[in-house]
Amino acid sequence: MILVFGSSGQLGRELAALPDTECLSREAGDLSDPAMCASVILKSRPAAVINAAAYTAVDTAEREVDLATTINCDAPQAMAIACAKLKVPFVSVSTDYVFDGSGQAAWRVEDKTHPLGVYGRSKLAGEKAVAATDAQWLILRTSWVVSAHGSNFVKTMLRLGSTLDELNVVADQIGGPTPARDLAIACHRIAHLMREDPDLKGIYHFSGRPSVSWADFAREIFRQANLDCQVNDIPSSDYPTPATRPLNSRLDCADTERDLSIAQPDWKLGLAEILIDLKGCYQ
Numbered sequence: 001m002i003l004v005f006g007s008s009g010q011l012g013r014e015l016a017a018l019p020d021t022e023c024l025s026r027e028a029g030d031l032s033d034p035a036m037c038a039s040v041i042l043k044s045r046p047a048a049v050i051n052a053a054a055y056t057a058v059d060t061a062e063r064e065v066d067l068a069t070t071i072n073c074d075a076p077q078a079m080a081i082a083c084a085k086l087k088v089p090f091v092s093v094s095t096d097y098v099f100d101g102s103g104q105a106a107w108r109v110e111d112k113t114h115p116l117g118v119y120g121r122s123k124l125a126g127e128k129a130v131a132a133t134d135a136q137w138l139i140l141r142t143s144w145v146v147s148a149h150g151s152n153f154v155k156t157m158l159r160l161g162s163t164l165d166e167l168n169v170v171a172d173q174i175g176g177p178t179p180a181r182d183l184a185i186a187c188h189r190i191a192h193l194m195r196e197d198p199d200l201k202g203i204y205h206f207s208g209r210p211s212v213s214w215a216d217f218a219r220e221i222f223r224q225a226n227l228d229c230q231v232n233d234i235p236s237s238d239y240p241t242p243a244t245r246p247l248n249s250r251l252d253c254a255d256t257e258r259d260l261s262i263a264q265p266d267w268k269l270g271l272a273e274i275l276i277d278l279k280g281c282y283q
Contacts, residue, residue, distance in 0.1 A: 006053025089194035101246020175249030176207035179270025208267030
């Protein structure tokens with residue numbers, strides 16, 4: 001059995017649909033209580049653990065530094081230490097926000113990290129804390145996660161596109177939308193690969209392809225959903241937020257395909273599946 005933290009999130013909802021998983025609710029596995037998370041692992045004695053939960057409110061994190069750090073750093077560290085005691089694999093999901101978003105080249109695992117805000121700093125601190133344990137750990141960085149569940153860009157665009165004739169969308173932030181279903185399958189496969197190979201560990205990247213701007217992503221959403229809404233390109237400076245977003249969120253996933261035989265998913269196909277799941281909810 002693979003124990004999953006984060007049953008209510010986009011990734012957790014998709015992991016719950018996969019075999020041999022037990023997904024913990026927020027009450028059963030509260031990341032604001034790292035000791036509780038460790039205790040649950042030690043009592044459950046799972047075959048592997050996937051941390052699909054995180055503090056992801058990027059803007060709110062700027063004023064909730066301690067809580068973001070507890071959830072994104074202290075809790076994964078406690079999980080990893082518990083996994084080390086049981087000698088079971090630990091998979092934890094991280095983010096492109098550990099980089100500063102400069103340049104145009106896809107970020108490689110070995111590139112220098114430099115987060116722009118509290119969210120990115122808390123996730124990077126979590127990566128380092130997990131890596132410092134004796135666990136068999138694997139950190140999977142991803143970006144722009146979307147699904148039919150929760151709050152995300154696809155659902156926001158569908159809601160707005162159903163009522164507005166035109167919409168201003170940021171066009172200078174580029175990344176790879178990642179369907180949560182594909183991310184879940186990747187995490188699930190990685191957990192099994194780690195059980196088969198005790199030496200498998202490290203940091204890897206996983207995101208959708210091809211890279212796209214938020215504006216062009218919106219256009220594809222409207223095209224596939226048959227919504228007549230014009231998208232106007234705007235720069236990030238015209239849409240100020242408390243936390244600075246990286247302009248370049250491209251992730252180089254070559255190592256993931258080479259070492260794990262997990263290819264980048266085509267986000268357009270993933271989007272089509274999401275729209276099927278949401279059929280009737282936006283028209």
